[in-house]
Amino acid sequence: MSEWEKLIPKPKSRFLQVKCPECGNEQIVFSHATIRVKCNVCGFVLTEPRGGKAKVKGEIIGVFE
Numbered sequence: 001m002s003e004w005e006k007l008i009p010k011p012k013s014r015f016l017q018v019k020c021p022e023c024g025n026e027q028i029v030f031s032h033a034t035i036r037v038k039c040n041v042c043g044f045v046l047t048e049p050r051g052g053k054a055k056v057k058g059e060i061i062g063v064f065e
Contacts, residue, residue, distance in 0.1 A: 017062035017063075018046050031053060033054040036048055
């Protein structure tokens with residue numbers, strides 16, 4: 001671990017690629033979303049805020065750093 005990595009911490013939040021359980025649509029959401037995120041196709045609620053990390057109701061397919 002370099003000296004810069006000690007001084008500058010990495011964020012704990014990430015962007016997630018989530019698959020909708022209703023219609024199969026894939027979209028990107030923020031892991032710490034503060035509002036309800038709905039599927040762009042069918043309107044199913046994919047994430048709900050929980051004060052910190054959002055509760056993800058769909059299947060997480062990928063994580064973007």
